[in-house]
Amino acid sequence: MININCERIESKGKQFGINTLSNAELITLIINRGAGTEGALKKAEAVCSMVHDSLHTLAQMEPEQLEGVEGIGKCKAMAIMAAFEFGKRYYTENNANKELFCSSDIYNEMMPDLEGINHEEAWILLMNQRYKLIKKIRLSIGGLTETAVDIRIMMKQAVINNATVLVLVHNHPSGNPHPSIDDDKLTERVQKACHIMRIYFLDHIIYAGKLYYSYKDKNRL
Template sequence: MKKLNINQWAEEDRPREKMMALGAQGLSDAELLAILIGSGNTEESAVDLMKHVLADCNNNLNTLGKMTIHDLMQYNGIGEAKAITILAACELGKRRQMEKPEERPDLGTATKIYNHMHPVLQDCDVEEFWILLMNQNHRLIKKLRISHGGITEVSVDIRIIMREAVLANATILAVCHNHPSGNLRPSEQDNQLTYALQQACNLMRIHLMDHVILTDGAYFSYHETGRI
């Protein structure tokens, strides 16, 4: 029976397409390694070749990581470049195990938001609008500048904010921007934006925690003043 090239497989069985559909956790070790090497040999697809290699390692990735470049090059279809790629991936996996989890700051109050964002915004001479995406424990997932504006105002697209929140799987959202003038009083545009953003968050079941306006040395919080 003639061997099928991976490109001739059903789309849902191809490693790259399968990863796009199911995520990395949906692939076997051989399929993940096949993505790295890209191709097999005249008798084996990349997946079958890596199944062969793993079988010789008792299907143990630690054993695979102890192989040498020379060991891997004994397999038909694995040259120096592929062998180096496989061992580099094994080394990255080892280093990841030794890494400490990233410390995510707690931004559960306006004061914490101010302390976190003040170093970012204190020297800005124009308004910048930032979003702070958090998990349910108020731990920061991601912060992102949404807009860079003028001296007295900044344009913000709520659709972009909500898209970023959904993509980050955030359950809590806070927003902040600076007033280079030093005036903490929110503008009518600030009020309208906050109201519209709260409506969008309610629709998406994301908690809008606060809108904080910063100056160099002080802040205004919509939450602390009862306006959210």
């Protein structure tokens, strides 16, 4: 059966540009594949209504939550998640070998990896002496403790990748960027290890959505 709504949206996108489409229209194109595509626009509008037309909220949702919308099964839910993942990967690839001089540079670099997740993750950014990014490595998923983040692995990765500059980044899903006592203890240990290995510990950034905390900016490094 021909889906008139989808044909209209595709025509609009081709004529005026994909950037002219609404969130619901974009989602319609994503989920309008395979059998049962009739009414794709209504399903997309239901998804947008559930998240109050907020892409930020949509990106934080689990596939199981999207499946709660009538007509959005596992495949369509995963298609929506895949679209967000493509966006993250495009941003990362487009910013490869970028120079990271300050906390805002680091914050923007980590946004695609940490935005919207509801659990803690710890990452290190390895750079050369010109502050050009060599590699990003996720160290742990879950609570940030001294056991979850193995400093020996951090130093080993820095040596393997010939890095002379290191940044530690982790997120606070609560949205509160203020460091905990454990955050402070870990920062001190990483700083000591970097000093021994003659690696410049540039910063420890706590990512908290629209906010972030920088140990360097607070003169704590």
